[in-house]
Structure formats: C-alpha cells, structure tokens
Amino acid sequence: MDRNFLCLESALLAMEPVNAVLSLARQSGRGSITTEVQTFILDHCTKNVVGKDNTRHDIYMKNILKRIISAAESSNTDVVEGLYEQFACYMMLNMEDGSLNENNKIYKHISFYLSNGHNDMTLTNFVVKLQCSLNMLQGDTGCALWPSSLFLSEFILSHPWILSNKCCLEVGSGVGLVGVCLAYVGACKVVLTDGDASTLANMEHNIELNQHITKNRVECKYLLWETISESELQSFQADIILGADIIYDPRCVPHLLHVLSILLNCGKSRLYEEKVSMQCKKELNYYNKQKDISDNLSKKAPVAYIATVIRNQNTWSYFLRLAGEARISVQDITRMNKSFNLLPYMLSYDRESVYLFKLSSLCD
Known part of the structure; x- marks a missing residue:
C-alpha cells in the first residue's frame, strides 16, 4: 500500500481531527481529493472504522465524508457514487453530534510505524486499541x-x-x-x-x-x-x-x-542500611557484611x-x-x-x- 494511503487509513483509525484527515487525503491525491482517494476511503476506511465499536464512530465518519465530498465538489472533482450513498446512509440514521451524552467514550486504534533498522519507517502489526474519553475538559482527563x-x-x-x-x-x-x-x-x-x-x-x-x-x-x-x-x-x-x-x-x-x-x-541505600545495621547488631562476620555490600552496590539505582x-x-x-x-x-x-x-x-x-x-x- 502507498505510504500516503497508509497514513490516511491510520489517521482514520486513530480518529484524528477532520482537518488532519482532509490534509492527508489531499496528500494522497497529490493536492486534491481524487476519485482514487475517495474510492480508497470508501473501500478500506469506512469498513474498518464505521460501526466497529459504537455510534460515535458513525458520527465521526459522517463528518469525514461530508468534508471529503465538499472538498471534491469545490474543486470540480467527480465524487464517486458509492461515497454519496454511504453518506446518505449516515444521514438517514438521523445522528446528532450532541445526542450521545450518555456515552462519552470512543475507541482509537493507534498504529506505530516502527523502524526496520535502516532509518526507514515501516508499519508493523503493532496497533494499540484504546478506549478514550471525549470529555477531557469535563473532569475525565x-x-x-x-x-x-x-x-x-x-x-x-x-x-x-x-x-x-x-x-x-x-x-x-x-x-x-x-x-x-x-x-x-x-x-x-x-x-x-x-x-x-x-x-x-x-x-x-x-x-x-x-x-x-x-x-x-x-x-x-x-x-x-x-x-x-x-x-x-x-x-x-x-x-x-x-x-x-x-x-x-x-x-x-x-x-x-x-x-x-x-x-x-x-x-539504593535506605533498606540496605537498615539491613546492615541489624547485621552489625547480630555481630555477623566481616566477610558476610562485605559480600552483602558488594551485592547491593552492583544493583543499579x-x-x-x-x-x-x-x-x-x-x-x-x-x-x-x-x-x-x-x-x-x-x-x-x-x-x-x-x-x-x-x-x-x-x-x-x-x-x-x-x-x-x-x-x-x-x-x-
């Protein structure tokens, strides 16, 4: 998969802000929201993100598709038919962004692009799934x-x-x-x-x-x-x-x-000093005390x-x-x-x- 498209998919799975996703979509299309970019979002991203965990993700993708379609139309780029249909499905669900206050958690999939040892970043199969809060400014930091x-x-x-x-x-x-x-x-x-x-x-x-x-x-x-x-x-x-x-x-x-x-x-020293003190009181021999000191110092702080x-x-x-x-x-x-x-x-x-x-x- 092309690196730009890979980043676009990862951004959607991580539920990056709409403007960030739009920017990556333009990068993938070398400056515009091409039909190739739209088809990729429809075929790869909506199936992976929409409805996977809860309705919050459907709302997120509805807003993404709205901006993608608007950006394509404003630049006189054809909009693929399937994108209109998918967006219409969201509209029929009659979802409101503020209607789900009882569920303020979302799932983000954080994909790490790890090094192969040659300063190249390649996507490995290391993706962390996290339930996060939407209300980080309302006591759920x-x-x-x-x-x-x-x-x-x-x-x-x-x-x-x-x-x-x-x-x-x-x-x-x-x-x-x-x-x-x-x-x-x-x-x-x-x-x-x-x-x-x-x-x-x-x-x-x-x-x-x-x-x-x-x-x-x-x-x-x-x-x-x-x-x-x-x-x-x-x-x-x-x-x-x-x-x-x-x-x-x-x-x-x-x-x-x-x-x-x-x-x-x-x-480091506090527990050990107490131990040495007890050993001295019990009159342990010099060899044992030195051995304990050596063992303690060999342990990194x-x-x-x-x-x-x-x-x-x-x-x-x-x-x-x-x-x-x-x-x-x-x-x-x-x-x-x-x-x-x-x-x-x-x-x-x-x-x-x-x-x-x-x-x-x-x-x-």
Whole structure:
C-alpha cells in the first residue's frame, strides 16, 4: 500500500481531527481529493472504522465524508457514487453530534510505524486499541490521550533496550498506552497506577483489549499520591519509573515528589542500611557484611523518565525547587535521546511541545 494511503487509513483509525484527515487525503491525491482517494476511503476506511465499536464512530465518519465530498465538489472533482450513498446512509440514521451524552467514550486504534533498522519507517502489526474519553475538559482527563503519553511511547519503542527485562512502574498511567508499549518491548514486569477509580477501570479495560500484546505482564493498581505509604511504594522494587503529563497541578507537586523520592531511593541505600545495621547488631562476620555490600552496590539505582508539556512555568519551577530539596537530579534528555517519528499520520500531535526528563537520586 502507498505510504500516503497508509497514513490516511491510520489517521482514520486513530480518529484524528477532520482537518488532519482532509490534509492527508489531499496528500494522497497529490493536492486534491481524487476519485482514487475517495474510492480508497470508501473501500478500506469506512469498513474498518464505521460501526466497529459504537455510534460515535458513525458520527465521526459522517463528518469525514461530508468534508471529503465538499472538498471534491469545490474543486470540480467527480465524487464517486458509492461515497454519496454511504453518506446518505449516515444521514438517514438521523445522528446528532450532541445526542450521545450518555456515552462519552470512543475507541482509537493507534498504529506505530516502527523502524526496520535502516532509518526507514515501516508499519508493523503493532496497533494499540484504546478506549478514550471525549470529555477531557469535563473532569475525565485521565481517560484522554495526551501528547506526552504519545511522546513517551515513541521513546520506549525507539529505545527498547533501556526498558527490556526491567521492572517498570508508571505513575498517573491514564489510558494505559505506555504500559502496552512497555510490554511490547519486553519489560519483565509492568505496574500501571492511578489515583482515580474511573480512570483505573478504563485502564484495566484497555489492557484487556490489548491482551495479545500485554500477555498478563501488565498489572493495574490504585495509587493515591497523598496517602500511599512508604512501605507500599518500596514493595514495587521498580527499576524504572515513568510518567506522562503528571506535572500540572501545583497542589499535587509535593505529593508527587514524595512518591518519586521513595521510588528512586528504594533500590539504593535506605533498606540496605537498615539491613546492615541489624547485621552489625547480630555481630555477623566481616566477610558476610562485605559480600552483602558488594551485592547491593552492583544493583543499579532506579531512574525515572518523565515526559511533560510545560504549560505553566511557575508550576515547573516549583517542581524543580522541590526536586532539588529532595536531592533528585532532573536532567533534560529531550535532544540527547531523540526518538523516531513513529506516528507520522498524527498531524494533531505536537511532539515539539513535549520535553523528556531523566530523574535520579543524588543521595549517597
């Protein structure tokens, strides 16, 4: 399949905004909505998208076809007969965009174009199906697909060796896209967490939808930053902590830093120092103590990768100040660890607005 047509189909499956789809349709037709483009949409895209999950998708495709037909007519391009018929079917359903308030969830199919090792992007059979919210500005933000989650997913898929065979924990996991990507690259264990019950339920649903990828290696857990105990956090024993778009509310920043501080130290010295102290009291011999110290030091300390859009400079500065007080290093690695553009069809996704930071403990 031609790459332009491939991107067009992927954009429709991901339910990209109408203007973005229209732009890709024009690219496929070398500047216009040709009959070839129209036929492709009719034969390949409507059958894959329309009615697949719920009526929301029918509404989406109705709006797409309306704009496609209008753009073709305005440029004096013939409109294929089947396109008119399909659009007429939608009109007969008498669907109204605002009539489905009881069902504010939609399904998006996110297709990743992975590298074949020669800087060529080829579409593999890696498509993540996600139930997402339509009301991300009405209290359902955890079920929305945010740019930082897409950015972090691209990072994971572009640098799989960083996450492979690691125990990974994500804070504020949202729809669960990052967790599916972690399972895909071979993380030995993935724990996804969130402090909102409805978000957690939606996340669990998405992990189940992608069970062919996650293969029972992804666990979803309730984690409220304000109340989680130190012992509970230490029990995760995560090698790598991840987060996407979790630094936006200044009221949550102190709680987030508390959680990160414990997670970043749990594999390093605190528990071990307590163990050594007990051993000394029991007068264990010098050889055993040195062996335990050597084993402990050979274990790499946990690190965190946080992707974020800096929407408010004051909130970000507050986060950096508290991170410094907690002796957490925050390193901008956005340019150092560049990722492949694995979502070339997502014209609505502004990757240039996202930063990637690596966090580690400065404690001895």
